Amino acid sequence: MAKKDDNLLDHDYDGIKELDNDLPPWWLWLFYITIGIAIVYMLYYHVFHIGDLQTAEYYKEVDPNWVPPDEQGPKHAGLFYESPYARMKKDVTPRMIKEEMIAEKKEAEQKAREEEAMAKAEGHEGSVTLSDIGFDELIKQAMKKASPGDLKKLQTAFPEIYASYSSEAGSDVGIAAGSTVPEITALTDVASLQAGEAIYQKNCASCHGNAGQGGIGPNMTDDYWIHGAGMSNMMHIIKVGVPAKGMIAWQPVLTEQEILQVASFILTLHGTNPPNPKKPQGEKVDYPL
Ligand code: HEC
Numbered sequence: 628m629a630k631k632d633d634n635l636l637d638h639d640y641d642g643i644k645e646l647d648n649d650l651p652p653w654w655l656w657l658f659y660i661t662i663g664i665a666i667v668y669m670l671y672y673h674v675f676h677i678g679d680l681q682t683a684e685y686y687k688e689v690d691p692n693w694v695p696p697d698e699q700g701p702k703h704a705g706l707f708y709e710s711p712y713a714r715m716k717k718d719v720t721p722r723m724i725k726e727e728m729i730a731e732k733k734e735a736e737q738k739a740r741e742e743e744a745m746a747k748a749e750g751h752e753g754s755v756t757l758s759d760i761g762f763d764e765l766i767k768q769a770m771k772k773a774s775p776g777d778l779k780k781l782q783t784a785f786p787e788i789y790a791s792y793s794s795e796a797g798s799d800v801g802i803a804a805g806s807t808v809p810e811i812t813a814l815t816d817v818a819s820l821q822a823g824e825a826i827y828q829k830n831c832a833s834c835h836g837n838a839g840q841g842g843i844g845p846n847m848t849d850d851y852w853i854h855g856a857g858m859s860n861m862m863h864i865i866k867v868g869v870p871a872k873g874m875i876a877w878q879p880v881l882t883e884q885e886i887l888q889v890a891s892f893i894l895t896l897h898g899t900n901p902p903n904p905k906k907p908q909g910e911k912v913d914y915p916l
Pocket residue numbers: 826827830831832833834835843844845851852853854855861864865869872873874875877889890908909
């Protein structure tokens with residue numbers, strides 16, 4: 628690069644001066660070549676349509692049988708975008724397929740729910756109608772089948788019926804809180820324990836934990852018991868509950884057999900050491916009982 632003084636331009640910005648040199652030939656040639664390529668490119672793709680634009684190239688790749696939308700018109704398809712899926716299955720986009728799948732799933736779920744409700748309704752129909760038995764009796768039947776939440780509602784709606792219902796239900800308990808009662812034998816067969824587990828997961832796990840580790844209610848797996856360990860104590864406390872502490876009486880909700888099953892299941896949880904156990908409550912009991 629020549630740095631002759633006569634190339635010096637006459638402006639001066641804070642001591643920065645400018646020379647009016649010629650551009651280097653390599654730079655100029657690169658520039659001319661790009662102009663040449665641009666002209667060739669324009670004629671090739673846009674004037675004579677010899678080459679495919681990238682949209683058309685893409686269509687051809689996903690669908691070998693693809694032909695330009697308008698054979699008479701320009702060969703390139705770059706002026707508008709059309710999803711290649713739309714052509715594969717007319718008027719159906721992947722989004723529509725997905726939505727259709729979701730709708731089908733929802734429909735199936737709804738159907739299953741309806742069928743379940745129908746089966747339930749039929750079951751009830753088979754057992755009692757209002758004309759067969761008195762209104763009170765019907766409500767009591769409903770209380771027997773109700774979930775704890777529903778039972779609460781029924782209790783507030785029909786306090787008298789609930790009172791007579793729970794006293795009736797309580798009358799066949801026959802187990803006193805004391806330990807004078809002979810120890811009840813736990814069920815050990817697989818079917819009963821599975822039934823017990825199902826009852827537990829449905830009614831008890833929310834407070835006592837899925838694995839019996841405790842939560843709102845005490846830990847069922849450790850050596851500590853507030854109301855005494857063993858079947859008789861458990862059966863009794865499950866039946867009468869500890870309403871003041873948030874443990875409802877399950878007598879009105881579960882049958883004697885179900886309480887036996889769930890207590891037998893809880894017995895199997897002892898010593899299982901589940902994660903996140905609740906700290907011990909009550910008194911330590913020496914195991915084996
Ligand atoms: C709303 C929460 C809640 C639910 C649901 C619940 N419990 Fe309880 N349960 C408790 C509380 C709280 C205690 C502790 C009572 C106390 O401090 O005296 C307890 C105590 C117990 C005890 C005595 C524990 C001990 O240490 O002596 C047993 C047994 C028991 N529950 C079984 C059950 C069974 C079986 C079910 C399901 C059918 C159930 N619980 C559902 C809250 C609940």
